[in-house]
Amino acid sequence: MSNETDRAATPPWDASLVNLTSKELSPGVFAVLPDDVFDKDHVATTAGFVIGERSVLVIESMLNGDLASQLIGLVRKETNKPIRFLVNTSYHGDHAYGNYVFPISTVIVQHPATKRYMDEHFEDDRNFMLGLMGRGKGIERVQSRSADVVVSEMITVDLGGRMVEIRHLGFAQTPGDLVIWVPDAKVLWVGNMIQAPSPALPWLLEGRHHDTIETLNRVKTFLPEDATIIPGHGKPMRASDIDFPIKYLQELDQAVREAIDEGRSAEEIQDAVAMAHYGDYSLFDWAHKTVNIPAAWSHLQSTIT
Numbered sequence: 621m622s623n624e625t626d627r628a629a630t631p632p633w634d635a636s637l638v639n640l641t642s643k644e645l646s647p648g649v650f651a652v653l654p655d656d657v658f659d660k661d662h663v664a665t666t667a668g669f670v671i672g673e674r675s676v677l678v679i680e681s682m683l684n685g686d687l688a689s690q691l692i693g694l695v696r697k698e699t700n701k702p703i704r705f706l707v708n709t710s711y712h713g714d715h716a717y718g719n720y721v722f723p724i725s726t727v728i729v730q731h732p733a734t735k736r737y738m739d740e741h742f743e744d745d746r747n748f749m750l751g752l753m754g755r756g757k758g759i760e761r762v763q764s765r766s767a768d769v770v771v772s773e774m775i776t777v778d779l780g781g782r783m784v785e786i787r788h789l790g791f792a793q794t795p796g797d798l799v800i801w802v803p804d805a806k807v808l809w810v811g812n813m814i815q816a817p818s819p820a821l822p823w824l825l826e827g828r829h830h831d832t833i834e835t836l837n838r839v840k841t842f843l844p845e846d847a848t849i850i851p852g853h854g855k856p857m858r859a860s861d862i863d864f865p866i867k868y869l870q871e872l873d874q875a876v877r878e879a880i881d882e883g884r885s886a887e888e889i890q891d892a893v894a895m896a897h898y899g900d901y902s903l904f905d906w907a908h909k910t911v912n913i914p915a916a917w918s919h920l921q922s923t924i925t
Contacts, residue, residue: 632853632903635683635714635757638664642694645848645856646805648672648782650698652680652691657855661820661902665714666850668809669695670802672779675704678726679800679809679850681718683749684758688718705729705777707786708767709811709852710794711737713749719765729775730767731788731796738766771798789842790835791828799839806847810839816854818864819900821907824915830923833869836862868898876916889917 639655652667667680669691676695682688695703703726708716711734719728730738737745742764750759769775774787785801792813800809813835815823822832843849843859850856872895879892893913898904 631753632662633664635753638687640690640694645807649802649805649807651850651856652694662816662853666852667691668850670779670784671699672782674780675702677705677777677779677784678703679707680715681706683714683717685718685721685761686758688721707798707800708734709798710734710796712812713745715811717762720763727768729769729771729786731798732770732772734796735767735770738764789838791831792835793823793825806844808843808847809850812852814851814865816851817857817861820854821868821898821901822865823907824912827915827919829869829873829916829919833866836866872912872916876920880920889913
């Protein structure tokens with residue numbers, strides 16, 4: 621990732637302890653969730669799979685081969701149909717490192733920016749992830765495998781009696797954020813553009829909070845009210861739950877603007893943009909203070925004349 625030095629200093633979860641479970645949201649449409657997803661406000665990576673009459677589409681491949689194998693095992697409990705497609709919502713290692721475990725016949729789908737990053741920076745990224753998540757978590761065995769097909773705007777895949785849309789609705793956390801929409805089931809996977817429901821906050825790892833607000837509004841407008849959203853690291857949500865991260869980012873923008881107008885220094889801005897009413901999030905100090913405030917400060921300093 622281009623801004624991974626801003627990541628948390630300690631692992632937010634232990635890859636060796638993750639136990640994945642599947643939850644059927646609609647016939648043949650499954651969310652894959654860590655078994656502690658309803659107990660915490662931030663957990664390991666979520667995923668999913670969609671079964672058609674002929675084949676299967678999988679969303680995400682997890683951090684390592686062991687977790688990818690867990691995911692494939694959950695698919696195999698439901699069907700022996702071939703895994704025809706695997707979609708990575710971003711180039712973050714916990715969403716794409718497990719690609720190499722999937723059958724060679726599986727078509728990997730990514731945004732062009734995701735493929736480019738993985739092709740050009742895989743070893744550097746893996747070294748960073750080893751430092752972040754720790755050694756002995758399976759990352760040492762990961763092999764690079766990037767896209768066979770890239771999606772800049774949208775493609776629709778036919779699994780046999782079921783269509784799945786893969787869309788790029790804009791920048792939210794990375795330039796290559798993809799969402800996966802199953803129209804007949806009204807289920808949307810969004811990856812890390814939404815970490816988890818309230819009280820979880822967005823992570824502005826690459827800044828550009830104005831773009832993030834626009835994209836989240838676009839997602840909300842796109843969705844019917846009764847849609848189910850699978851966020852990147854949390855329990856299923858409703859479309860109305862998107863209001864929370866949008867509101868936070870708008871308040872962050874206003875607070876940082878006011879601090880800049882008051883002439884506050886980069887050091888003083890931490891106290892000026894406390895926003896303690898969002899402090900219920902378990903990663904608040906890191907996400908808000910260490911990542912989001914400096915990211916918004918930098919972005920606004922470059923745009924305010």
